Amino acid sequence: MARKHILHMLTPLKQMSPFDVNMALDAGFDAVVPYVGVDLKEVTGLVQDAIFSRPPDAGVDTGIFIAGKDALLALDMFDAAGKAMVPPFQVSVFADPAGSFTTAAAMVAKVEKALEKKFDRGLKDTRITVFGATGVVGFCTAVIAAGEGAHVTLAGHDGAERVKKIAAGMKDRFKADVEAVDGSTDTAKKKLLDAAEVVLACARAGIQVLAKEQLAGSSVLIAADVNAVPPAGIEGLDVHANADPLEATKAVGIGPLAIGNVKYKVESGLFRRMIESEKAVTLDFQDAFSLAREIAK
Numbered sequence: 001m002a003r004k005h006i007l008h009m010l011t012p013l014k015q016m017s018p019f020d021v022n023m024a025l026d027a028g029f030d031a032v033v034p035y036v037g038v039d040l041k042e043v044t045g046l047v048q049d050a051i052f053s054r055p056p057d058a059g060v061d062t063g064i065f066i067a068g069k070d071a072l073l074a075l076d077m078f079d080a081a082g083k084a085m086v087p088p089f090q091v092s093v094f095a096d097p098a099g100s101f102t103t104a105a106a107m108v109a110k111v112e113k114a115l116e117k118k119f120d121r122g123l124k125d126t127r128i129t130v131f132g133a134t135g136v137v138g139f140c141t142a143v144i145a146a147g148e149g150a151h152v153t154l155a156g157h158d159g160a161e162r163v164k165k166i167a168a169g170m171k172d173r174f175k176a177d178v179e180a181v182d183g184s185t186d187t188a189k190k191k192l193l194d195a196a197e198v199v200l201a202c203a204r205a206g207i208q209v210l211a212k213e214q215l216a217g218s219s220v221l222i223a224a225d226v227n228a229v230p231p232a233g234i235e236g237l238d239v240h241a242n243a244d245p246l247e248a249t250k251a252v253g254i255g256p257l258a259i260g261n262v263k264y265k266v267e268s269g270l271f272r273r274m275i276e277s278e279k280a281v282t283l284d285f286q287d288a289f290s291l292a293r294e295i296a297k
Contacts, residue, residue, distance in 0.1 A: 007024050026268065043077050063274045066093065067096070070097060071100060094283040100285075107263075109296035129154075147174065163183075166180065206231065209234070225237050242254065266291050
């Protein structure tokens with residue numbers, strides 16, 4: 001009898017995301033088991049329970065998924081899961097807290113593709129400003145873009161203090177040099193837009209961060225938004241926009257459904273990679289971005 005593909009899903013939150021459960025099952029896992037309220041110190045025990053319950057050659061049929069809403073905690077849990085392995089007892093591990101790794105990967109990959117097609121350039125040295133940078137998607141988006149050589153600025157909706165702390169954390173953990181500035185007023189936003197070539201709206205659902213008139217007079221080349229819940233994060237940006245002209249601006253827009261289409265394929269693809277791999281794999285935002293680059297059009 002063929003062994004079942006089993007996915008153990010760990011989250012520090014009080015519930016597992018139904019989105020991720022559906023994605024995992026649709027990707028082909030036979031069984032998905034959520035573990036909620038998981039503390040970092042409990043990861044080792046849970047992983048070792050999973051690896052020792054099956055013979056070593058069944059490691060490829062067992063997976064660990066790290067969820068939650070905190071990118072750094074998820075990466076700490078991801079690292080703890082990796083350290084819990086006792087070769088030859090090893091299983092696959094995939095981290096995607098709040099879907100942020102795959103969403104951020106899709107967003108940056110779509111921007112990169114638009115830069116190449118529309119402006120004959122890449123991410124390197126491109127001036128990118130991230131609005132909603134205190135959230136998990138904004139955080140990961142900034143790290144990926146900075147890692148590709150972009151000049152990244154974090155815009156703080158409530159001032160510069162919080163984003164400066166986040167920028168310091170990015171430098172400490174990822175060696176990512178990003179700038180952090182105040183983005184709380186219209187005047188501050190105008191200054192940011194005057195300096196940016198790409199703006200990324202990563203604010204939570206239903207929050208408008210940029211008005212149409214703010215972009216109208218800027219030199220922004222690309223404006224992208226992950227918010228599909230009205231009002232749009234960027235006013236006037238159609239949810240389906242796929243590097244289409246953004247009305248009353250010089251920019252092209254990338255809407256949340258264009259980004260979401262890639263995100264969906266990336267998350268599903270990484271789940272399938274866990275199932276289909278002949279050896280245990282570890283998958284984080286870098287793997288998500290590599291796959292998103294292959295998928296983005």
